Amino acid sequence: MATSRRARSRRPELAQIVAVARKAALNGIERIVSAFREHPRIGGTAVALICIGLVIGLIPSQPDESEPTAQIKPLTLPQQQAEMVSADMPVSDQLIDGIDFEGVSGADEDLSGQTSVSDWTVVEVRPGQTLERIFRDLGLSARLLHEVVNACEETQQLARIRPGDEFAFDLDDEEGFRSLRAEFDEESWLFVERGEDGISARTEPRELDYRVVETQGTITTSLYRAAQQAELSDNLTMRLANIFGWDIDFALEIRAGDRFALIYEQVWRDGEYLRDGPILAARFVNQGETFEAVRFDAGNGPDYFAPDGRPMRQAFLRAPLNFTRVTSNFNPRRFHPITRQVRPHNGTDYGAPTGTPVWASGDGRVTRSGYNNRNGNYIFIRHGNNIETRYLHLSRRHVSVGDRVRQGETIGRVGATGMATGPHLHYEFLVNGAHRNPRTVDLPPADPLPDDLMEQFLSTGRPLLARLDEVDQPPLMLASAEDSCSPSTDSC
Ligand SMILES: [Zn+2]
Numbered sequence: 001m002a003t004s005r006r007a008r009s010r011r012p013e014l015a016q017i018v019a020v021a022r023k024a025a026l027n028g029i030e031r032i033v034s035a036f037r038e039h040p041r042i043g044g045t046a047v048a049l050i051c052i053g054l055v056i057g058l059i060p061s062q063p064d065e066s067e068p069t070a071q072i073k074p075l076t077l078p079q080q081q082a083e084m085v086s087a088d089m090p091v092s093d094q095l096i097d098g099i100d101f102e103g104v105s106g107a108d109e110d111l112s113g114q115t116s117v118s119d120w121t122v123v124e125v126r127p128g129q130t131l132e133r134i135f136r137d138l139g140l141s142a143r144l145l146h147e148v149v150n151a152c153e154e155t156q157q158l159a160r161i162r163p164g165d166e167f168a169f170d171l172d173d174e175e176g177f178r179s180l181r182a183e184f185d186e187e188s189w190l191f192v193e194r195g196e197d198g199i200s201a202r203t204e205p206r207e208l209d210y211r212v213v214e215t216q217g218t219i220t221t222s223l224y225r226a227a228q229q230a231e232l233s234d235n236l237t238m239r240l241a242n243i244f245g246w247d248i249d250f251a252l253e254i255r256a257g258d259r260f261a262l263i264y265e266q267v268w269r270d271g272e273y274l275r276d277g278p279i280l281a282a283r284f285v286n287q288g289e290t291f292e293a294v295r296f297d298a299g300n301g302p303d304y305f306a307p308d309g310r311p312m313r314q315a316f317l318r319a320p321l322n323f324t325r326v327t328s329n330f331n332p333r334r335f336h337p338i339t340r341q342v343r344p345h346n347g348t349d350y351g352a353p354t355g356t357p358v359w360a361s362g363d364g365r366v367t368r369s370g371y372n373n374r375n376g377n378y379i380f381i382r383h384g385n386n387i388e389t390r391y392l393h394l395s396r397r398h399v400s401v402g403d404r405v406r407q408g409e410t411i412g413r414v415g416a417t418g419m420a421t422g423p424h425l426h427y428e429f430l431v432n433g434a435h436r437n438p439r440t441v442d443l444p445p446a447d448p449l450p451d452d453l454m455e456q457f458l459s460t461g462r463p464l465l466a467r468l469d470e471v472d473q474p475p476l477m478l479a480s481a482e483d484s485c486s487p488s489t490d491s492c
Pocket of ligand 1 (some may be wrong): 427
């Protein structure tokens with residue numbers, strides 16, 4: 001459903017964001033995920049900063065009972081959906097639903113089935129062990145090793161083995177070495193074989209199984225916690241937040257009772273879970289407002305679109321930093337703690353540890369990058385549409401005046417320089433020189449899908465959205481944690 005926040009948007013230009021934002025967001029995801037991994041327990045520290053039940057640090061009064069365990073169950077999607085899903089996985093779509101395999105790097109005609117290695121000698125590499133040593137232990141010559149490794153480009157990676165790698169050898173009492181199998185990559189085996197013409201190599205696809213799973217969760221304490229209970233990986237949680245990050249400020253706007261539902265792919269191999277695939281569709285209910293997104297390829301690679309066909313991406317991020325590191329907003333206080341004066345506060349404060357990366361919220365050019373006693377280290381960025389964003393109290397600045405920056409690019413680090421009582425980012429959003437509330441200002445929307453793609457989009461989206469309706473079961477009882485201390489931008 002188009003939401004009011006989204007519907008309020010106007011100014012339908014910004015065709016550039018589709019291309020630009022995609023790249024920026026991909027970079028952003030990686031950056032977010034790595035930062036997230038570095039500080040996986042930040043959600044726990046939120047508890048210490050109790051006062052305001054803001055953000056991810058909502059105070060639990062009934063932590064667990066009302067949080068239903070997420071269900072994961074298989075979902076059968078129509079054929080068309082399966083094809084769409086794997087648009088960015090050239091190998092995968094050849095392996096699902098009997099679609100013909102068309103050749104992975106160097107794979108030859110052996111497509112009818114996996115080569116059986118049940119009688120082969122399997123060696124798992126131990127720490128410190130070299131391939132040379134493995135060959136010697138098996139009675140194989142150094143010359144053979146040389147031939148094997150240099151058989152072709154693919155086999156040269158055999159020189160770089162790691163503990164835990166597995167090799168299977170087909171050895172004959174009389175002939176000696178017949179072939180070996182190694183893991184080439186996630187999706188294929190590498191076979192090196194002795195034939196009449198000497199040593200040759202080929203790859204063979206491994207059997208990957210793409211499963212569609214669905215899950216949902218309700219937030220009582222933090223998104224983090226709810227995602228864990230829904231058995232979502234950290235990576236998937238960040239991707240979920242990233243899909244809705246243009247509409248929802250995950251740092252400051254998440255509340256108890258918010259909930260999510262999603263349908264995503266899992267990749268399994270040989271009966272073992274390997275990794276998560278793409279999120280196919282998701283819903284996030286934030287403070288009673290419902291946001292939905294469907295994955296769809298409009299010709300530039302898969303992306304996420306609202307049910308009305310508008311891209312989820314917009315020209316500006318709602319929050320210019322990683323929500324997992326934001327522990328709490330500051331207390332609303334119009335009375336400035338340092339100047340002891342009551343004065344207007346022109347931005348939003350994100351309390352976060354010193355060093356937390358600060359991102360450019362949109363594409364633009366750096367107009368100021370400097371230091372003064374009041375702002376500390378500060379950066380101003382000029383964007384299109386007479387929009388300017390400002391970032392204050394930084395511990396470090398990574399950009400200089402004149403630099404072009406992309407949405408999601410790290411421009412500096414959170415700090416407490418200038419007039420600040422503790423590390424936080426003071427973020428301002430100006431339109432035509434006038435301060436606007438960064439958390440509520442209308443963000444310029446992107447153009448919706450063209451008419452000729454809408455039909456295809458709807459046929460993809462409808463069954464997924466219908467499925468989300470079934471997956472998303474609002475809990476009967478919510479935690480009673482009331483957000484009695486509502487956030488205000490009039491702080492700092
Ligand atoms: Zn401030």
